[in-house]
Amino acid sequence: MDPRVREHAEIIADHSTGIEAGENVVISMPREAEALAVALHEIVGDRGANPIYLNNSERASRAFMRARADDESDGGEFETPAHQLALYEESDVVVVARGGANVSEQSDVAPETTAAYRRAMQPVLKERLSKRWCLTQFPTSGHAQLAGMSTEAYENFVWDAVTLDWDAQRDHQAAMVELLDDADEVRIRSGEGTDVTMSVAGNTTLNDYGEKNLPGGEVFTAPVRDSVEGEVHFDMPLYRQGREIEGVRVRFEDGRVESYSAERNEAVLDGVFDTDEGARYLGELGIGMNRNIDQFTYNMLFDEKMGDTVHMAVGAAYEECVGDENEANESAEHVDMIVDMSEDSIIEVDGEVVQRNGTFVFEDGFE
Amino acid sequence: MDPRVREHAEIIADHSTGIEAGENVVISMPREAEALAVALHEIVGDRGANPIYLNNSERASRAFMRARADDESDGGEFETPAHQLALYEESDVVVVARGGANVSEQSDVAPETTAAYRRAMQPVLKERLSKRWCLTQFPTSGHAQLAGMSTEAYENFVWDAVTLDWDAQRDHQAAMVELLDDADEVRIRSGEGTDVTMSVAGNTTLNDYGEKNLPGGEVFTAPVRDSVEGEVHFDMPLYRQGREIEGVRVRFEDGRVESYSAERNEAVLDGVFDTDEGARYLGELGIGMNRNIDQFTYNMLFDEKMGDTVHMAVGAAYEECVGDENEANESAEHVDMIVDMSEDSIIEVDGEVVQRNGTFVFEDGFE
Numbered sequence: 265m266d267p268r269v270r271e272h273a274e275i276i277a278d279h280s281t282g283i284e285a286g287e288n289v290v291i292s293m294p295r296e297a298e299a300l301a302v303a304l305h306e307i308v309g310d311r312g313a314n315p316i317y318l319n320n321s322e323r324a325s326r327a328f329m330r331a332r333a334d335d336e337s338d339g340g341e342f343e344t345p346a347h348q349l350a351l352y353e354e355s356d357v358v359v360v361a362r363g364g365a366n367v368s369e370q371s372d373v374a375p376e377t378t379a380a381y382r383r384a385m386q387p388v389l390k391e392r393l394s395k396r397w398c399l400t401q402f403p404t405s406g407h408a409q410l411a412g413m414s415t416e417a418y419e420n421f422v423w424d425a426v427t428l429d430w431d432a433q434r435d436h437q438a439a440m441v442e443l444l445d446d447a448d449e450v451r452i453r454s455g456e457g458t459d460v461t462m463s464v465a466g467n468t469t470l471n472d473y474g475e476k477n478l479p480g481g482e483v484f485t486a487p488v489r490d491s492v493e494g495e496v497h498f499d500m501p502l503y504r505q506g507r508e509i510e511g512v513r514v515r516f517e518d519g520r521v522e523s524y525s526a527e528r529n530e531a532v533l534d535g536v537f538d539t540d541e542g543a544r545y546l547g548e549l550g551i552g553m554n555r556n557i558d559q560f561t562y563n564m565l566f567d568e569k570m571g572d573t574v575h576m577a578v579g580a581a582y583e584e585c586v587g588d589e590n591e592a593n594e595s596a597e598h599v600d601m602i603v604d605m606s607e608d609s610i611i612e613v614d615g616e617v618v619q620r621n622g623t624f625v626f627e628d629g630f631e
Numbered sequence: 632m633d634p635r636v637r638e639h640a641e642i643i644a645d646h647s648t649g650i651e652a653g654e655n656v657v658i659s660m661p662r663e664a665e666a667l668a669v670a671l672h673e674i675v676g677d678r679g680a681n682p683i684y685l686n687n688s689e690r691a692s693r694a695f696m697r698a699r700a701d702d703e704s705d706g707g708e709f710e711t712p713a714h715q716l717a718l719y720e721e722s723d724v725v726v727v728a729r730g731g732a733n734v735s736e737q738s739d740v741a742p743e744t745t746a747a748y749r750r751a752m753q754p755v756l757k758e759r760l761s762k763r764w765c766l767t768q769f770p771t772s773g774h775a776q777l778a779g780m781s782t783e784a785y786e787n788f789v790w791d792a793v794t795l796d797w798d799a800q801r802d803h804q805a806a807m808v809e810l811l812d813d814a815d816e817v818r819i820r821s822g823e824g825t826d827v828t829m830s831v832a833g834n835t836t837l838n839d840y841g842e843k844n845l846p847g848g849e850v851f852t853a854p855v856r857d858s859v860e861g862e863v864h865f866d867m868p869l870y871r872q873g874r875e876i877e878g879v880r881v882r883f884e885d886g887r888v889e890s891y892s893a894e895r896n897e898a899v900l901d902g903v904f905d906t907d908e909g910a911r912y913l914g915e916l917g918i919g920m921n922r923n924i925d926q927f928t929y930n931m932l933f934d935e936k937m938g939d940t941v942h943m944a945v946g947a948a949y950e951e952c953v954g955d956e957n958e959a960n961e962s963a964e965h966v967d968m969i970v971d972m973s974e975d976s977i978i979e980v981d982g983e984v985v986q987r988n989g990t991f992v993f994e995d996g997f998e
Contacts (some may be wrong), residue, residue, distance in 0.1 A: 274752040285705075288714035292692075298688060305691040309698030312705060314712035321665060324658075324672040330677030338679060343679035347655040348722035556794035571636035589737075 265299055266418035268423040272400070273303035276359055279430055280398040280475050285312030287356035290392075292318040297363045297402035303305070304359060314385075316351065320360065322369035325424075330366065333377040340377070350392040363402030367410045375505060375535070383556040400426065401565055410503075411561035413579065414441035425556045425566060426480040433481060433587075434473035437553050439626040440483045440618075444469040447613045450549065452574055454609035457497025457513060460599030462487040462549065466587035470567075480593045481554025484579040487546045489518035489593050494578065500602035507532050512577075512601055520544050521578065536578065542595025547581035550600070551611070551619075564600050572606040634720055635790040638843075639867055641711050643726055643796050645679065646797055647765040647842045652679030652887065654723035656940035657759075659685040664730045664769035670835065671726060687727065690734035694954070696737075698844055700744040707744070707749035719727065719758040727734065730769030734777045738873025742902025750906065764983070767793065767845040772922045778928035785928075792846040792933060799860050800848060801840035804920050806993040807985075811822020811836040814980045817854075817916065819941055821976035823837065824864025824880060827943075829854040830864045833954035836970045837938075850938035852942075853952035854913045857886035863943065867969035874899050879968055881945075888945065909962025912946035917941065917967070923962075931967050933953075939989030940974040 279282045289308050293301045301317055308315045333340040354356065355430040370378070382389075401407070401422055408418030444450070451461045461471070467486050474480035482622060510525030521544040526533050537543055555571035568575045581596030586592040611619040618625045644650045653703030656675050660668045662914045668684060675682045698705040719725065749756075768774070768789055777786030809857070811817070819825060834853050841847035865879040888911040893900050904910050922938035933943040946964030954957040972978070978986040985992045 288712055292712065293686075295665055295686065298662055298686070298690065301686070302690045303687065306698045309695040311703060312699070312710075314704060314710055315691070315695055316715050316718070317686045317691050319660075319665075319668070319684045320661070320686060321668065323665065323669050324633045324682070327669045327673040328676040328682055331673045332679070335679060337676060343653065343681055345655055345683065347657065347681070347718050348683050348715040350721040351683070351714050354717040368682050453897065494890070568660065582732060627775040 265303065266419075269299045269429060270303045270422065271427050272349060273300060273307055273537065274303065274397050274479060275426060275430070275474065276400060277307040280478050281357045281359065281396045283308060283311050283313050283357055287313040288354055288558050289313050289315050289374055290318060290355050290358045291315055291360065292320045292350065293320070293361040293402065294364045294561065295322055296365055296404045297361045300361055300402050313357075318399045319438040322364045322366075326370045326373055329373050329377050329381050332381075333374060335407055335626070340380070342381050344384050344387050348388050349391060352388060352395065355395055358392050358397040360397070360399050360404045360521045362399070362407075364406055365404060366406045370487045397476060398478055399476065399565065401563065406562060407561070409564065410447050411559075413561070421559070421561070425481075426474075426555060427483070428474065428479065428554065428556055430474045430480070434471060436482050436611040437471045437481075438475060440624065441471045443613050443618050444483065444485055449614055450601070452496075453608075453612075453613040454603050455497065457499070458495065459460060460492065460494035460516065462493070464488065464549065466589050467592065468585050468587060469586060470582070477565060479554055479557065479566065481557065482550045482552050484548055484550035484582070484585065486542070486585040486590070486592065487549050488521075489545050489591050492546050496603060498601035499604050500560055500567065500573065502564070502599070502601055503564070503598070504532055507587075508562070509533060516546070519546070520563070536597055536599050542593050542597050543597040545577050545593045546571075546576050547579045547593045547595065547598060548575075548577035548585070548600070550576070567602055568600050570602070573602050574603065574605055575600045575602045579599070590617035632670065633946060635794065637670045639790065639793050640667060642751055643671065643765050643767060643842065643845060644674040644795060647706065647845050648724045648763045648865050650675060650678050650680050650724055654680040655721055656680050656682050657685060657718065657722050657725045658682055659726065660689045660728040661687055661689070663732055663771045664728045667728055667769050673912070678840045680724075681756055689731045689733075693792050693795065694739045696740050696744050696748050699748075700741060705745070708747050711751050711754050715755050716758060719755060719762065720838065722762055725759050725762050725764040727764070727766050728769045730771040730774060732771060734773050734870065735873035735914045740872060742872060743905075744907045746902050746963070753963045764843055765845055766843065766862040768930065774928070774930060777930065778926070779957065780928070788905065788926070788928070792921065793841075794978050795841065795846065795848070795921070795923055796845070801838055802932065804838045804840060805851050805922065806847075807918060807991065808836045808838045810980055811852055812848065816981055819863075819934045819977075819981040820979075821864070821875055821968070821970050821972055822864065822974075824862065824866070825970055827859065827861035827863050827883065829831070829860070829913065831855065831916065833956050835952050835954060837949070838953060844932060844936075846924065846933065846936060848924060849917045849919050851915055851917035851949070851952065853948040853957075854886075854916050856958050859883040859886045859913050863970060865968035866971050867934065868928060869931065869966070871899055873964065875929070876900060878935075886913070901963055903966050903994060906964045907962050908951035909960050910946050910964040910992065912945065912960045913943050914946045914960045914962065915942075915944035915952070915967070917944070932971055935967050939971065940968045941972055941978065943968045944968070969970050
C-alpha cells in the first residue's frame with residue numbers, strides 16, 4: 265500500500281474526526297478507494313471503534329434512480345430509507361470519500377430525478393451532518409482525467425494537499441480569520457471585471473483546516489444578505505451537472521443578482537438562479553489559502569481552497585457563520601464560483617489592503 | 632453487462648427474496664461483484680424498494696480484525712456494533728454475495744480473533760437471519776482459481792447452477808423432505824470412517840430450492856441436540872479463513888463432539904470448537920441433491936448441494952428446523968463439513984435404506 269494512503273487515513277481518523285474507542289464509524293467510499301477504506305479499518309480497529317463499510321457507487325445509485333424515475337405506478341417517487349436513517353442515528357463518525365471511476369457516471373440521470381432523490385434523502389443527510397464527519401477525495405483515474413492530469417501526477421497532487429501540516433495551516437489562516445471577524449466592509453477587486461463590496465458585520469469567520477473537508481484550506485463567512493454591491497467576473501470555470509460553465513459575470517444590487525451572463529453553458533446558470541429567491545443572493549464568501557493546491561482540477565473540494573483565489577457561493581449560508589442580528593440566506597442551492605486573485609487583484613477590509621496579487625498583509629513579500 | 636448478471640439479480644429479487652414496494656433492502660457485496668449490485672439496484676428501484684449498498688470487503692475486515700487483536704489496551708475485545716444492528720433492525724431483505732478477489736485474504740487472521748469477532752457479531756447475524764435473506768456467489772477469478780478452473784468456465788459453472796429451473800428442483804427434492812419429515816432415526820454410513828446415528832424426531836426438514844442460498848439444492852433439518860452418536864469422517868475438504876482443512880474426523884457422544892482430528896490445519900478446527908459450547912454440537916444435517924453442481928469447488932455454498940453428498944454443520948441450528956418440543960442448538964459458529972456418499976455409502980431412515988451409493992430410493996437405478 266502506498267504509505268500516503270495510510271497517512272491520509274491517519275489524518276482522517278486523528279485530525280479530522282478524532283475517532284475514539286467504542287464509537288460507531290461509517291466508512292462510505294467507492295470501490296476505487298478500497299485501499300483508503302482498508303487503511304481506515306485498520307485504524308478504527310486500533311482505536312477500538314466499530315466500522316461499517318458502505319460502497320457509495322455512482323453506478324449503483326444511477327441504476328436505482330433511473331429505475332425509480334421510470335416507474336409509472338407511483339410517478340417515480342422516492343422514500344426516505346428508514347434503514348439508512350437508523351444506521352446514521354446510531355453512528356458517531358461518518359467518513360465519505362469521492363473517487364469514482366467516471367465523473368460522468370450520473371450524466372444521464374434527469375436533474376429532476378436527482379432533485380427528487382435528494383429531497384427524500386434530506387433527513388438522512390441531516391442526520392449525517394449532525395455527526396462528526398469528513399468528506400475527502402481518493403485519487404482515481406477518472407478524477408485525474410477530469411483535471412487533465414496523469415494518474416500519478418494527480419495522486420501526488422491529492423496527497424500533497426491532504427497531508428499538509430494542518431496545525432501550521434490553521435495558524436496561518438488564523439491571521440485572516442482575525443482580520444475578517446472584526447470587519448465591517450470587504451471589497452474585492454480583480455482585473456477589469458471584478459469590483460464588489462459587501463458587509464460581514466456581525467457574522468463569524470470560520471477557519472477550515474482539514475476537518476469536515478479534507479483537504480481544507482480556506483476561511484469563510486457569510487456576507488450580510490442585502491449588502492452586496494458591484495460586479496464579479498468569476499474567471500475560473502465550474503463544473504456542474506456534467507457541464508463546464510465558463511466566464512460567469514454577475515452584477516449585484518442590494519445583495520441581489522440583478523444580471524448575469526456566461527461565456528459557455530449559460531443555461532445551467534438559469535437553472536441555478538431560478539431555483540428560489542435565495543439562489544439570487546450570496547451565502548458565502550471564502551478565501552482559498554492552501555498553496556499546496558496549485559492548480560485547478562474541476563473539483564470544488566480542492567478548487568475553492570486554492571491559494572490566490574476567493575470564492576463566493578450563491579444560495580444557502582452556513583448557519584454557524586451568521587450572527588444573531590443577521591438573517592441567514594436560505595436556498596436549496598449552494599453554488600461556489602471562483603475568482604483568480606493572483607494578478608492585478610486586491611482584497612480590502614475596512615479600507616485597508618489585506619491581500620495584493622495573492623500575497624496577504626501578514627506574509628513576507630507584501631508591499 | 633453479461634445478461635446472466637441481470638438474470639441472476641432477477642432470481643434473487645423475485646424467486647429468492649420477493650422484494651416488494653416500500654421494503655428496505657441491504658445489498659452487501661465485495662467490489663468485484665459490483666455488476667450484480669448494480670443490476671440489483673435497478674430492480675430494487677423498479678420494485679419501489681429502498682437500497683443500501685455495503686462493501687463486504689475481506690481486505691477491510693482483515694485489517695480491522697488484526698488491528699483489534701493487536702490492541703493491548705483491552706486485550707483485543709470486539710464490541711457488537713450498534714449502528715450495524717440498527718441498520719438490520721430496520722431492514723426487510725438482506726442480499727449477500729461472496730466473490731472477493733482472493734479467497735486467502737483472511738489467512739493471516741488468527742482463528743481465535745475470528746472467533747471473538749463472530750461472538751461480538753452474533754446479535755447482528757441473528758438480526759440478519761430474522762429477515763428474508765439470500766446468500767449468493769459472484770464468479771470472480773479468485774474463486775475460479777480456488778476451484779482450479781478458468782474464469783470463463785467458472786462463470787458458466789456459477790450461472791448454470793444459479794439459473795436452474797427451481798420449480799422442478801423443488802419437486803424433485805420434495806420426495807426426500809417427505810421421508811425425513813416423519814422420521815425418527817437417521818443413520819449414515821460411508822466407508823470405514825463414518826457410522827453415525829441421530830434423531831430428527833419432532834424437527835422439520837426444509838426444502839432448499841434457491842431461496843436463502845442461491846444456488847440451492849439440498850434438504851436439511853436439525854438433529855435433536857443430544858442424540859448424535861458415532862463417528863464421521865468428513866472426506867471432502869473445507870476451506871475456512873483462507874485455509875484448507877482436510878480429513879476431519881469427529882466422534883460424537885450424547886450429541887457432543889468428544890474428540891476430533893484433521894489431517895491438515897487442525898488448529899483452525901480448535902478455533903471452531905472452542906468458540907462456545909454450542910459449537911461442539913451438530914446444528915444441521917443436510918443432503919445435497921443438486922446434480923448440476925457436478926464438481927467440487929472448495930466453496931461450501933456449492934459443495935454442500937452437490938449430488939451424492941451429505942453434510943453436517945457444527946454450531947447454530949436453523950430455528951425453523953427445530954420443533955417446539957426440542958431445543959435449538961445455539962452458537963456463534965455454523966461450520967458445514969461434507970461426506971462423499973457416491974461409493975460404499977448408505978443413508979438409512981428408521982432402519983430403511985433411502986439412499987445407496989448416491990442413488991435415492993425414489994430414483995431410477997436404486998437397488
